Amino acid sequence: MSDLAVAIVAEARAWLGTPYVHQASCKGAGSDCLGLVRGVWRAVLGEEPIKVPPYTQDWSEASGLESLWDNARAHLIEKPMSQANPGDVVLFRMRGGAVAKHLGILTQVDPSSSFIHAYSGHGVVESTLSTPWARRVVACFAFPERTS
Numbered sequence: 001m002s003d004l005a006v007a008i009v010a011e012a013r014a015w016l017g018t019p020y021v022h023q024a025s026c027k028g029a030g031s032d033c034l035g036l037v038r039g040v041w042r043a044v045l046g047e048e049p050i051k052v053p054p055y056t057q058d059w060s061e062a063s064g065l066e067s068l069w070d071n072a073r074a075h076l077i078e079k080p081m082s083q084a085n086p087g088d089v090v091l092f093r094m095r096g097g098a099v100a101k102h103l104g105i106l107t108q109v110d111p112s113s114s115f116i117h118a119y120s121g122h123g124v125v126e127s128t129l130s131t132p133w134a135r136r137v138v139a140c141f142a143f144p145e146r147t148s
Contacts, residue, residue: 004044005087008143011043012036012105012116018124022057033103033118034068037089040105045146049075057120060099069100069139076141084109084140090129091139100138 001009014027021030025038034052041048050071060067069091072078076089084090084106092102104117106129113129127133 001086004143004146005085007044008040008087008105009107011040012107013126014043015039015118015124016116016126018118020118020120020123022120023054031118031124032120036116036118036124037103037105041143045143058101061101064099066099068103072103072139072141075144077144079140079142081137081140084113085142087143089141089143090115090137091141092133092136093138094136102136 015031015036018028018031020032021035022032023035024030024032025035027039031039038048038052055067072089072091079088081090086106086108088106090104090106091100092104093100094102102117104115104127106113106115107126108114113134114126115129115133116124116126118124
């Protein structure tokens with residue numbers, strides 16, 4: 001694993017046990033899935049690239065816009081899931097035909113892949129990328145390299 005990947009996975013693991021709080025991004029106090037990725041970004045890469053506006057729990061299901069996916073593409077590096085590595089961000093579509101609205105950070109890839117995510121009712125947890133989760137993955141992204 002690269003030094004960046006090691007730092008990302010270590011920081012994501014430091015968030016384990018953080019309660020689920022919609023729109024929050026505070027290690028130990030509360031976080032949602034986007035808040036986890038934002039917090040890891042701040043800890044490892046520094047200032048976030050944009051100020052995240054308020055968002056609803058349904059994201060943009062009513063409009064059908066892929067807001068989370070589009071913003072991930074703007075700030076992370078999209079790559080094929082077949083090239084996924086620990087420290088990469090995975091994007092999930094929770095239901096067929098719905099917009100992608102869940103994120104996680106891979107901690108291990110093959111033979112038994114796992115990821116850390118903030119999940120409503122569970123908080124920040126590490127889960128196996130089991131078949132039910134894996135079939136929901138629609139995109140994979142690497143964090144950009146550190147600039148300093």
